[in-house]
Amino acid sequence: MNNVTKEEVFQAISTVIDPEVGFNLVEMGLIYDAVIDDENNVHVTMTLSTRACPLHQMMIQWVEEAVMKHTNAASCKAEVVWEPEWSFDMADQHVKDKLNQFANRSI
Amino acid sequence: MNITRDFAPPFRLIAPFFLIGVLCYGLSMLLLFSFESTATFSQLTTVGWMHLFLLGFVMMTIFGAMAQLVPVVIEVGHAAVDFFYIIWPLLTLGTLIMVTGFFTLPVLLPYGGLLVLLSMVVFAADLFATLRRGERRSVVISSIKASNIFLLVGILSGFIMALSFGGVLEIDPQPWLQAHVYAVFGGYVLLTIMGLSMILLPMFGLSHGFNDQPILWAYRLMVGGVSIIIVGSLLSLLLLSYAGIVAVFASVVSYGYQIYLIERKRARKENDIWAKSLAIAFMSLALSLLLFSIYLLGGGERFLMSGGWFVTVGFVGFLITSHLYKIIPFLVWFERYAPLVGKQDVPMLHEMVPLREATMQMYCTAIGTGSVGIALLVHSNTLFYGGVSVLVVGGSFLLYAVYTMMHYGKEVL
Numbered sequence: 056m057n058n059v060t061k062e063e064v065f066q067a068i069s070t071v072i073d074p075e076v077g078f079n080l081v082e083m084g085l086i087y088d089a090v091i092d093d094e095n096n097v098h099v100t101m102t103l104s105t106r107a108c109p110l111h112q113m114m115i116q117w118v119e120e121a122v123m124k125h126t127n128a129a130s131c132k133a134e135v136v137w138e139p140e141w142s143f144d145m146a147d148q149h150v151k152d153k154l155n156q157f158a159n160r161s162i
Numbered sequence: 163m164n165i166t167r168d169f170a171p172p173f174r175l176i177a178p179f180f181l182i183g184v185l186c187y188g189l190s191m192l193l194l195f196s197f198e199s200t201a202t203f204s205q206l207t208t209v210g211w212m213h214l215f216l217l218g219f220v221m222m223t224i225f226g227a228m229a230q231l232v233p234v235v236i237e238v239g240h241a242a243v244d245f246f247y248i249i250w251p252l253l254t255l256g257t258l259i260m261v262t263g264f265f266t267l268p269v270l271l272p273y274g275g276l277l278v279l280l281s282m283v284v285f286a287a288d289l290f291a292t293l294r295r296g297e298r299r300s301v302v303i304s305s306i307k308a309s310n311i312f313l314l315v316g317i318l319s320g321f322i323m324a325l326s327f328g329g330v331l332e333i334d335p336q337p338w339l340q341a342h343v344y345a346v347f348g349g350y351v352l353l354t355i356m357g358l359s360m361i362l363l364p365m366f367g368l369s370h371g372f373n374d375q376p377i378l379w380a381y382r383l384m385v386g387g388v389s390i391i392i393v394g395s396l397l398s399l400l401l402l403s404y405a406g407i408v409a410v411f412a413s414v415v416s417y418g419y420q421i422y423l424i425e426r427k428r429a430r431k432e433n434d435i436w437a438k439s440l441a442i443a444f445m446s447l448a449l450s451l452l453l454f455s456i457y458l459l460g461g462g463e464r465f466l467m468s469g470g471w472f473v474t475v476g477f478v479g480f481l482i483t484s485h486l487y488k489i490i491p492f493l494v495w496f497e498r499y500a501p502l503v504g505k506q507d508v509p510m511l512h513e514m515v516p517l518r519e520a521t522m523q524m525y526c527t528a529i530g531t532g533s534v535g536i537a538l539l540v541h542s543n544t545l546f547y548g549g550v551s552v553l554v555v556g557g558s559f560l561l562y563a564v565y566t567m568m569h570y571g572k573e574v575l
Contacts, residue, residue: 070504074495076368076430077510105365107234109170109492117503124504142370143429154368154430 059126064089064097067125071117073104076154080118084145087136097122099133102141111135171229171243173497177568178250179226180490184564186218186257187479188557191530191550199537199546202463203470206327210264215474216351217257217278223482224354225249225285227489232289232306235361237298241291245284252281260324268327275324282317286310301378305357308385312349315392316342340395340403348410349388355481356380356417363421366436366488367428376420383413407458414451418444434512435520439484442528446476449535468539475553476531483523483560487515490567498571514570519563526556 068089069081080086080101088100099118103111115133122131143151193211201208229246233239240246256277263270289310293303319342325331326338360377363369387409394402421444453461453469491514499508533549536542 072510074499074508074511075366075492077512104368105361107231107361107365109230109234109496111234112170113496113500113503120504140370143368151429154432 059091059095059097059128061089061091063126064091064099064122064128067121068099068118070125071114071121073110073114076104078146078150078153080114082147082150084147084150085141086118091128095127095129097126097128097131099131100136101133102136102139104141106137170233170496171240171246173493175243175246176226176229176493179222179229179246180486180564181568182250182254183219183223183226183482184486184557184561186214186222188554188561190215190219191553191557194534194550194553195547197546199541199543201538202467206264206268210261212474213264214257214261215479216346217253217260220351220474220478220482222250222253222257223486224351225253227358227485228285228289228306228354230489230493231358231361232292235298235300235302235306236292236296238292238295240288241295242288245288249281249285252277252284256281263324263327269329271324272321272328272330275321279317279321282313286314301374301381302357302360305353305381308381309350309353309357312345312353312388316345316350319345337395337398341392344388344391344395344406344410348384348391351478352414352417353381353384353388355478356384359417359421359424362485362488363424363440366430367424368430369424369427370429372423372427374420374423376416376423380413380416380420383409383416387413411451411455414447418447435487435515435517435524436484439480439487439524442524442531443477443480443484446472446480446531450477453539464539464541468535471535471538472531476535479531480527483527486560486564487520487567490564491515491570494567494570509571514567516563516566519559519566523556523559523563526552526559530554530556 065081065086068086069079071080072078073080073083076083083104085103086099086101090098090100092098099122101114101118103114108114115135118133119131122128122133143154190211193214196207197211203209225246229240229243256274256279259270259274260278261274263274289306293307296303319338322331322333323335323338323342326333326335356377360374364372387406389406390409391403391406394400394404394406450469450471450473453465453472457463457465457469488511491511494514495509495511502508530549530551530553533545533552535549537544537546537549
């Protein structure tokens with residue numbers, strides 16, 4: 056079995072879209088790290104844009120399922136951490152540009 | 163996929179709260195045709211209208227929102243989520259009986275009041291049991307705790323007055339009235355709004371890194387102020403009541419400053435219907451503070467009426483409708499589309515809002531609210547009925563928008 060790479064894990068998680076903002080979790084900067092052991096067990100460290108996110112449990116579930124579906128991982132465990140706290144600065148530049156360009160768009 | 167639902171009660175449990183809430187909103191707008199621009203708070207019909215709006219629309223939607231938000235704030239599931247299945251029927255029936263009592267048959271008031279009291283006791287029982295399961299501590303959780311204690315105080319004082327109006331109990335209702343109004347509106351509605359604002363506004367606006375000291379002061383001042391007013395009213399200590407009113411004013415100003423700080427840090431700049439409705443809500447709050455100040459300085463009851471109108475329909479009303487366009491799509495999406503994530507394309511939440519109708523609702527309600535508020539100030543019936551007509555149109559758009567959002571993607575199931 057091929058070893059799973061961190062890039063593959065991030066690529067897999069980038070299929071998970073936040074339905075409120077419309078961006079994937081990776082470009083939002085919500086995925087902090089992914090550690091893969093010799094048996095291809097994946098441990099993802101992630102956060103959420105707010106501590107009171109009602110999708111908290113589902114986001115974890117989606118991340119784990121995306122990794123299992125799109126990579127050869129033997130298992131995947133996603134852990135939500137609150138340190139460091141997520142901020143808008145962690146998002147990709149195109150996300151920032153897109154959110155800012157809405158400023159003058161009328162409803 | 164096995165969906166984890168600890169933090170998200172089923173849609174069928176929460177949907178009635180929002181649906182009945184907007185129906186009561188529409189009914190309350192229609193009932194305004196039975197008033198004149200010279201209406202006062204001493205009329206039982208005015209009190210009846212306030213109960214329809216506050217219990218039927220405001221409390222109903224707040225309870226629905228709390229069913230969803232309490233678990234995510236406290237980070238534990240509800241202690242007794244099924245309680246919510248009996249809360250809305252009790253609250254609906256109690257509200258309708260109370261409103262009928264205020265408009266035509268005061269003898270009904272104790273019965274309606276008892277049902278409302280029961281609904282709130284059931285709500286509080288689940289809430290406090292859920293709070294006991296959680297370990298997190300924050301100003302939001304403190305505000306939820308304090309607001310629900312005030313809710314029980316407010317409803318008990320209201321029930322005592324209902325017994326008085328129904329001829330069961332002989333008391334001087336005046337001190338109880340002041341305690342009731344401040345406990346429910348300041349202690350429950352405003353304190354709950356303050357707590358929920360700290361969750362919802364940064365969440366939807368993606369605001370981070372703002373100073374949160376003002377909300378801490380707002381919380382302390384509101385709890386202290388309302389407590390002082392209740393004691394001052396029941397013991398007839400006028401000076402104490404005035405000190406409490408000043409504290410409540412200071413609390414609202416501090417809350418307004420907190421909102422300004424959150425807005426300044428808003429990363430999501432889109433001025434969508436949520437953001438525009440919120441802007442109208444906070445402009446109404448500022449206007450009501452000005453009108454209440456003029457009233458307290460001896461400006462006359464018309465300033466109290468207009469201020470009361472802007473704070474209830476302008477501030478609380480717009481704050482709630484703005485969030486209906488966020489919360490209802492989320493709940494529907496969660497129910498119908500969350501299981502399909504990863505299997506097929508799913509809509510974004512904003513795509514589920516009927517934009518044209520929602521926009522019409524916002525503009526009509528803003529025009530109507532402003533017109534009625536001015537009409538109450540200048541005692542113009544022409545302006546009053548014109549404003550009410552536009553409000554009814556706005557209410558119809560709201561009903562349509564909520565119905566459409568609730569039925570979005572129903573064929574998916």
